[in-house]
Amino acid sequence: MNLHRPNANEALQTKNRSKDVTPQSGICSRCVDGCRGNCDMFNATFRSRELLYPKPFGEITAGADKDYPIDYSHLNIMGYALGAEGTVADPDYATFPSVDTTTAFGTLDPVKMKSPMFTGALGSTEIARKNWEHFAIGAAITGISLVCGENVCGIDPELKLGKHGLVEDAPDLKRRVEAYRKYHSGYGDILVQLNVEDTRLGVAEYAVQELGVETLELKWGQGAKSIGGEIKVSNLDRALELKKRGYIVTPDPELEANQLAFKHGSIKEFERHSRLGFVDKESFLHEVERLRRLGAKRVTLKTGAYPMRELAMAIRWASEARIDLLTVDGAPGGTGMSPWRMMAEWGIPALYLHSMTYELCHRLAEKGHWVPDIAFAGGFSSEDHMFKALALGAPYCKAVCMGRALMIPGMVGKNIGRWLNGEDGGLPNSVAKYGKSKEEIFLCYEELKDIYGPEVDDMPLGALGIYSAGEKLRVGLQQIMAGARKWRVDLINRKDLACLTQEATDVTGIPYIMDAYREDALRIIDGE
Numbered sequence: 001m002n003l004h005r006p007n008a009n010e011a012l013q014t015k016n017r018s019k020d021v022t023p024q025s026g027i028c029s030r031c032v033d034g035c036r037g038n039c040d041m042f043n044a045t046f047r048s049r050e051l052l053y054p055k056p057f058g059e060i061t062a063g064a065d066k067d068y069p070i071d072y073s074h075l076n077i078m079g080y081a082l083g084a085e086g087t088v089a090d091p092d093y094a095t096f097p098s099v100d101t102t103t104a105f106g107t108l109d110p111v112k113m114k115s116p117m118f119t120g121a122l123g124s125t126e127i128a129r130k131n132w133e134h135f136a137i138g139a140a141i142t143g144i145s146l147v148c149g150e151n152v153c154g155i156d157p158e159l160k161l162g163k164h165g166l167v168e169d170a171p172d173l174k175r176r177v178e179a180y181r182k183y184h185s186g187y188g189d190i191l192v193q194l195n196v197e198d199t200r201l202g203v204a205e206y207a208v209q210e211l212g213v214e215t216l217e218l219k220w221g222q223g224a225k226s227i228g229g230e231i232k233v234s235n236l237d238r239a240l241e242l243k244k245r246g247y248i249v250t251p252d253p254e255l256e257a258n259q260l261a262f263k264h265g266s267i268k269e270f271e272r273h274s275r276l277g278f279v280d281k282e283s284f285l286h287e288v289e290r291l292r293r294l295g296a297k298r299v300t301l302k303t304g305a306y307p308m309r310e311l312a313m314a315i316r317w318a319s320e321a322r323i324d325l326l327t328v329d330g331a332p333g334g335t336g337m338s339p340w341r342m343m344a345e346w347g348i349p350a351l352y353l354h355s356m357t358y359e360l361c362h363r364l365a366e367k368g369h370w371v372p373d374i375a376f377a378g379g380f381s382s383e384d385h386m387f388k389a390l391a392l393g394a395p396y397c398k399a400v401c402m403g404r405a406l407m408i409p410g411m412v413g414k415n416i417g418r419w420l421n422g423e424d425g426g427l428p429n430s431v432a433k434y435g436k437s438k439e440e441i442f443l444c445y446e447e448l449k450d451i452y453g454p455e456v457d458d459m460p461l462g463a464l465g466i467y468s469a470g471e472k473l474r475v476g477l478q479q480i481m482a483g484a485r486k487w488r489v490d491l492i493n494r495k496d497l498a499c500l501t502q503e504a505t506d507v508t509g510i511p512y513i514m515d516a517y518r519e520d521a522l523r524i525i526d527g528e
Contacts, residue, residue: 007025011060017039026039064332071350085485105324105373105398106373108297119145119401136180137463140180153206154245173211209294219302224331230273230274239253247272305333305350306347311328354389373398377403381402387496
């Protein structure tokens with residue numbers, strides 16, 4: 001296990017004074033009266049609930065650093081010298097650039113994507129709002145799906161509510177949908193997510209009937225937290241407005257004591273929380289059917305790192321409702337808006353949860369029931385992660401959902417644009433060594449110009465960043481698939497993996513590496 005300090009972390013901008021700490025509490029082994037800081041407990045003494053979240057909140061992404069006993073690094077990919085599936089077993093035909101990385105999810109009207117990946121739920125967070133054009137256009141030109149997360153309408157300052165308090169006009173959601181569609185070319189789709197408040201506000205009706213959204217996603221949770229989503233606001237009037245819209249706002253902005261504290265500067269911001277969702281089978285099936293009657297072509301579900309019971313509910317009910325995609329998001333997850341300790345210590349870690357998902361889907365299939373398309377989420381960032389997830393969940397897993405891994409290139413690309421304009425001291429050496437113009441810096445610039453012509457000059461550079469990173473992932477996956485002699489995504493299977501430890505075998509059901517293909521090998525040695 002790596003050194004883990006639960007009372008200090010860079011994400012919280014805290015640290016221990018002592019070089020030695022007690023392992024479980026994270027408190028310095030010698031805690032001194034008169035210490036000048038700067039551990040979690042030191043800061044919590046005067047900043048209280050602020051220490052629940054990574055900071056600066058809304059300006060960073062954060063992922064928990066807990067080192068689980070087993071994770072995807074405990075799986076290795078099998079490469080072969082024999083055969084070729086999905087192409088002709090001939091060196092002149094079976095080249096890695098000819099590998100087909102496209103995938104699809106959905107039942108009656110499937111969504112096709114150029115790569116088996118899509119972005120996570122980018123909702124009401126400040127990171128998503130201010131970078132949306134970069135993320136949305138980047139996903140569109142990459143040919144992958146994009147999830148517009150929860151609460152976008154509810155926090156829109158220009159939101160207009162009509163009769164019965166339902167959405168009449170939501171300019172920010174409209175902006176987000178239009179940004180993705182501007183460069184959409186038939187691959188991928190924009191999914192609009194719904195939570196308790198979204199349902200009460202009539203977001204589904206507005207999204208489908210006014211904006212023409214085709215895919216809606218119900219949400220039970222996410223890998224980083226089991227409570228509702230939150231943002232922070234640093235304006236009292238804004239906090240009061242959000243409370244009037246039905247959100248939980250803490251500390252209560254209507255209390256005179258809190259208003260005075262805000263005026264005096266001790267309270268610097270308010271938190272807006274969504275309510276907890278509660279599920280039952282009848283309500284879930286009814287809601288899926290209601291969304292379809294509204295005109296949604298596809299209905300999907302995202303569930304979090306809950307125990308196997310809730311996972312089984314999601315899989316079985318999704319089967320009965322014939323939903324188009326079930327995304328299973330394992331711990332730790334997180335893009336920086338989750339309570340830090342919850343992110344680190346709550347939920348079922350991704351590899352364990354995904355192994356459970358395969359087991360339950362396989363059992364359902366063996367009993368003759370229909371199994372929905374599955375996507376795995378939870379800390380993925382590279383092409384080998386994609387292959388391993390697809391293989392572990394085969395044949396049910398169709399894609400992986402990535403959060404921070406696709407947000408980072410969007411933000412980096414955006415900042416390259418700022419640096420090119422001379423902001424923040426201009427280009428850092430890490431970028432300037434490749435050139436001093438976007439044409440020189442972005443390897444894929446001319447490739448995109450060949451596709452989109454002069455329009456590429458108007459694209460936000462964060463979009464180019466996502467396309468560039470997406471191409472790295474796609475081509476890297478082609479290479480790994482060719483090594484495994486699989487020329488189509490649907491041909492990847494569980495035999496293409498082996499476990500490096502017996503414990504990983506116990507968790508996943510994938511053979512230990514010393515047992516993988518052992519019987520085949522012994523038959524060859526024995527001349528059978």
